[in-house]
Amino acid sequence: MDLLNAIVALLNFVIVPATAYGAQLALGALGVTLIYGILRFSNFAHGDTMAFGTTITILFTWWFQSLGVSLGPLPTALLALPFGIAGAALLMLGTDRVVYRFYRAQKAVPVILVIVSMGVMFVYNGLVRFIIGVDEQRFDDGDRFIISARDFKEMTGLDEGLALKSTQAITLVVAAIAVALLFWFLNKTRTGKSMRAFSDNEDLALLSGINPERVVVVTWLIVAALATVAGTLYGLDKGFKPFVYFQLLLPIFAAAIVGGLGSPLGAIAGGFVIAYSEVMITYAWKKVAGYLLPESLEPDGLAQLLSTDYKFAVSFAILVVVLLFKPTGLFKGQSV
Amino acid sequence: MSGNPYQEDRGNKDASITRPGMGGEIEHRDSGPARAASADSFLVGEAMTGGYGKGPDILHDCTIAVDRGEIAVIVGPNGAGKSTAMKAVFGMLNMRSGRVLLDGEDITALSPQDRVKKGMGFVPQVRNIFPSMTVEENLEMGAFIREDDIRTTMEQVYDLFPILRDKRDQAAGELSGGQRQQVAVGRALMTQPKVLMLDEPTAGVSPIVMDELFDRIIEVARTGIPILMVEQNARQALEIADHGYVLVQGRNAHTGTGKELLADPEVRQSFLGG
Numbered sequence: 211m212d213l214l215n216a217i218v219a220l221l222n223f224v225i226v227p228a229t230a231y232g233a234q235l236a237l238g239a240l241g242v243t244l245i246y247g248i249l250r251f252s253n254f255a256h257g258d259t260m261a262f263g264t265t266i267t268i269l270f271t272w273w274f275q276s277l278g279v280s281l282g283p284l285p286t287a288l289l290a291l292p293f294g295i296a297g298a299a300l301l302m303l304g305t306d307r308v309v310y311r312f313y314r315a316q317k318a319v320p321v322i323l324v325i326v327s328m329g330v331m332f333v334y335n336g337l338v339r340f341i342i343g344v345d346e347q348r349f350d351d352g353d354r355f356i357i358s359a360r361d362f363k364e365m366t367g368l369d370e371g372l373a374l375k376s377t378q379a380i381t382l383v384v385a386a387i388a389v390a391l392l393f394w395f396l397n398k399t400r401t402g403k404s405m406r407a408f409s410d411n412e413d414l415a416l417l418s419g420i421n422p423e424r425v426v427v428v429t430w431l432i433v434a435a436l437a438t439v440a441g442t443l444y445g446l447d448k449g450f451k452p453f454v455y456f457q458l459l460l461p462i463f464a465a466a467i468v469g470g471l472g473s474p475l476g477a478i479a480g481g482f483v484i485a486y487s488e489v490m491i492t493y494a495w496k497k498v499a500g501y502l503l504p505e506s507l508e509p510d511g512l513a514q515l516l517s518t519d520y521k522f523a524v525s526f527a528i529l530v531v532v533l534l535f536k537p538t539g540l541f542k543g544q545s546v
Numbered sequence: 547m548s549g550n551p552y553q554e555d556r557g558n559k560d561a562s563i564t565r566p567g568m569g570g571e572i573e574h575r576d577s578g579p580a581r582a583a584s585a586d587s588f589l590v591g592e593a594m595t596g597g598y599g600k601g602p603d604i605l606h607d608c609t610i611a612v613d614r615g616e617i618a619v620i621v622g623p624n625g626a627g628k629s630t631a632m633k634a635v636f637g638m639l640n641m642r643s644g645r646v647l648l649d650g651e652d653i654t655a656l657s658p659q660d661r662v663k664k665g666m667g668f669v670p671q672v673r674n675i676f677p678s679m680t681v682e683e684n685l686e687m688g689a690f691i692r693e694d695d696i697r698t699t700m701e702q703v704y705d706l707f708p709i710l711r712d713k714r715d716q717a718a719g720e721l722s723g724g725q726r727q728q729v730a731v732g733r734a735l736m737t738q739p740k741v742l743m744l745d746e747p748t749a750g751v752s753p754i755v756m757d758e759l760f761d762r763i764i765e766v767a768r769t770g771i772p773i774l775m776v777e778q779n780a781r782q783a784l785e786i787a788d789h790g791y792v793l794v795q796g797r798n799a800h801t802g803t804g805k806e807l808l809a810d811p812e813v814r815q816s817f818l819g820g
Contacts, residue, residue, distance in 0.1 A: 414733075
């Protein structure tokens, strides 16, 4: 019984939240890794792109809510998601037109684009705060739980409850669909293959009649979709606060680099590695230890390795370790 | 390098923020019009003078031509401008004077991409495949501009290079040097080009593979596609050539049929080692 309780506690406080968080990071990291692979630079504006897409999604969610439109048990945000994606796509294409295209025409080296993306980041950041403010917004509705902790306890008779929030389940389902679509697109469609060809060898792609500008536009569109989906799922799960999205940049980059920059599979793996590490290191293990260990060995303290305030230190530490010992990442991206 | 501050990358070695390796080097430019013109040969680069970017001229009044059903070979010492001459024909060079004619059309103003659409197939010397894509995907990308059914062309390529059929699902970057060159030539053939340009197709492959590649190139030429080729291995190349051009310092030094050049004592002495 104690063992079962320990497992349930672990699932409830570590595995389930970390899996949902990992899926959100993976979607974010996929966007970063795509831009890195195809446009050759690390896009620092990615966190704020997520924030912008989410902002638009929230605005549409509120509008639908005021109209009384809903999806029943599902959050209305899912209905607003396509509009958020469209908004983010417009913003990114506009940015590309006004900013990035100039540097492409100059054949600017990618490091300049990195700095440019930082400027874009600040602009997006301001834009989001201007539109929706700096405060936290909650926009989830519909059923909060698929299984609540109390129901689970009553069902199983265990001391520990296992709660499964509907946003967590939705995160996993939507993320799985998005990833499947992305891989299908990159590997099976003509446009997707032309993007991989462009990433492999720009000159030869050009000589094969692949239009570079079209590849760039499609890349931004996909990135806008991935960023908005990632941002909206994170917002549904944990609430939307612009500054938090800016900070998400670190775990997202850590995920992309740990998995191997430029490798979509790596981005997914990296997202989960970072999420699990972050949650496990900042989790207070006292409860689980209490079930598993004999009373004499039970820890007095919380058995928490790091306070949750330091969770970004975890991604940073993993990032440094990976860069030191396996710079190409788990899935052999570009060597660093 | 070029004095363009946007292209100053000195000191940046951080691959976690920028992807290492080269981006595109071909300058994107818009095409001018193609005009009707008359020429004796199928593809002619006529009196070409020019160099890269704003740099000095590399080619001086250089003329290269290839006729239907022929193999034309450009040979010469290192730094003679062989590859440059080919790039000039393909529009990757700033030409100060001279013109390029293809099939009775003046295409001097066309960009490289548009020359591909006009029926020129080009196999660069290096970076001529998509390494992370499978052999079959490489061929598919070669046929990107085609809207019709590409399967028969693909079968023809596989018939020409049977080893590629066996390796169709393998990443092209994992193949041996000779096999990569076959992929590269196969990719260029997928557009069903009217003329094929090969920049040192045998660079870096073993002598046995080289002989096989030459055989394949002759086979391609027999299907009626004229071939313009730059080669390091002058003797072997001239043996299969209908026309040979010996370039020295960007100028036409000797021109003639392959046999004539092989027999020319001056050519023999200076390039073929006696």
